[in-house]
Amino acid sequence: MTSWAEIPLSGWGRLSAPETLAARPERAAGFDAAVDEALDAGEGLLMRGAGRSYGDQAVLKGGRAVLTERLDRVLAFDPETGAIETEAGCDFQRLIRAFAPKGWIPAAIPGAANVTMGGAVANDVHGKNHHADGSFGDHVEWIELIAPSGKPRILMADATGRAEKDLFRATIGGMGLTGAIRRVGFRMMRTPGASAVVKESRAPDLEAQLAALESSDARFSVSWIDAMGTGAHLGRGLVEEAELSGAPPRSLKKGKTRVPFNAPGALLSSLVVKIFNEVHYRLVPAGGRESLKALETFLFPLDAIADWNRLYGKRGFRQFQCVLPPDQAEAGLARLLERAAAAQAASPLGVLKRMGAAGRGRLSFPMEGYTLAMDFPNRPGVEELLVDLYAITEKHHGRIYLAKDSILSARELDRMYAEAGTFRNTIAKLDPHGRMRSDMSERLELSARHAAEGGK
Amino acid sequence: MSAENTTAPGGWIVLGATSAMGRAFARAAAGTGAAVALAGRDIADMDATASDIRLTTGVEVSVWLFDAADPNAPADLAQRAAAWAETLDGALNAAVFIGSMPEQDEIDADPALIGPVARDNYAALAESLHRLAPLFEAQKGGAIIGVGSVAGDRGRIKNYVYGAAKAAFHTYLSGLRNRLGRCGAHVMTVKPGFVDTAMTWGLPGMFLVARPEEVAESCLAGLSKGRNVLYVPWFWIGIMTIIRTVPERIFKKLSI
């Protein structure tokens, strides 16, 4: 018998935290039992990793949640090929700490160390090397899951049958809607060691940023962007380029700073952010600088402060992230940055990055072009701002990253993601009663309507 | 077995390796370079933990069936341990994380559950350690960690049957410490407060909850400092000192 407990579960943006009946199995057998019970209960099942998705994707009001965090083991590893097999709750931090010194790291690593392999599959996550190495799903060899019917299945990346292929492509970036992922098999990539040589340089405006990212041939590249910059400073920032290294990194700082309570709103007033951004920009000398960083410091800069999402106060915050195709990037990004700067609502966290080829999932976010991410404290007016930013994104043929979203509509989704209809059809066949669900899947009308059970 | 080589990492038997604390401790012990033998009931689960530890740390890992309900379990364990100790580079060590905690009202409804509670939290563990003790005497070293509970410090209405079994285990460990200390082996009693495990998942009234990894690290740190009794997190020593000093005529009216 599974032990179910009512606990508040929110997204990383902490917009709301509904009490949810949750189980946290510690053994593989307990995982299967919890998933089966939740599927049978018919209140909807949400799978949940580390809760690092921002909006309502890992939230399910009135349903059940199965938390994977305690099932975090590495089950197999081939030191010749880098092929690895883990439980769904294994996170990037464990893998990097154990395997980077041996010469291997995951080929796509998001900016938060605790993201789980289940979450990595479910959002087809990308890292600072996306333009060179693709997204997480590109390296997945197989996924073992419990389908919404309760039946265990293994989905192979190289499956040839149409239905199998379909299911695999619905699972990569599929937000947990195709079933409860138990285990994942994927390939890691080589690294000379656990550090990175990082080069930072100033880019005075948007044009310079794009040119720098475009011409960079570094394996890892990303820009910090001053989302408060206007006029001549519009789109200015710092370009960071890096290569993996085997040089011994300076030791990781052991203790973490922890944000113990919700910060007062004044901390992120536009004046404070403006000053912060100005200082941050000027800290890098005009001629640039180069440094050797521990891999974790380089990959997870925000993780130095645990629970930093509390800095945004108790109303929480929203993140905006879109990707625009190359030919639309300059004009579209300028519109987005102008709109954000005019609202004077941004936080210091603005990130711009060049993306490579599209992912394998039906709803994979990555595509060739440029991705922009900005955080906004959840103040009055922020929804209007987001609506405008979404409209600009759509107008420039871009799409919104669902891992960060909380307001997109089903119609907008269809216009941004060409394969959304195919995804819906797959889900309708696989899960006609809408047993796998999240607040997001309801909002985006992705889980099948359960009319037979009396509607929502 | 070569306990003379005190710097060699040796090996740890982890009794109760499928519990969150046992798993965390096995990982932490392997992190020091020690071989580990996972002992518990769920072989499939321990196989997964064994692969994990082998692949992430490179140490040798064995998996042994140990079911506290099986009367032969302690003797079987001692036999395997004796053979395993021969293969170790360094001392044999053992850590005990086994325990079971049915709800007090389940016990009130069926007092026959008291036997199994006493077995799972005391008798089977004490018998196991007793059968292992000669190995520690022979190697003149090594460490034993016995995990009890703050619940064993005083009988409370909410879980006094569980608490009584833990108290018995504490007393046993204290005696074993007295015995093995004479030959250079060390016994440490660990009394965790609230730990975030399957046992406490969703229980109301939890506060200042420790992660299993923190308990594991505290165990190793406490051991290296030669501690005899360790409360984790440390502030529980203060809480329990207060709880222990409340006079019985008042305590009997409390329902904490």
Ligand SMILES: Cc1cc2nc3c(=O)[nH]c(=O)nc-3n(C[C@H](O)[C@H](O)[C@H](O)COP(=O)(O)OP(=O)(O)OC[C@H]3O[C@@H](n4cnc5c(N)ncnc54)[C@H](O)[C@@H]3O)c2cc1C
């Ligand atoms: C600071 C920060 C930086 C980030 N940087 C990046 C970045 O650089 N690139 C990027 O791509 N993303 C980034 N993200 C987003 C993050 O990578 C994704 O939201 C990721 O999916 C979160 O994984 P999680 O384990 O926390 O899963 P959760 O947030 O708990 O869940 C996310 C989704 O995965 C599903 N899921 C989780 N486990 C399972 C399972 N076992 N079976 C089925 N479905 C499952 C859930 O149902 C849900 O739909 C960042 C997030 C933060 C907070």
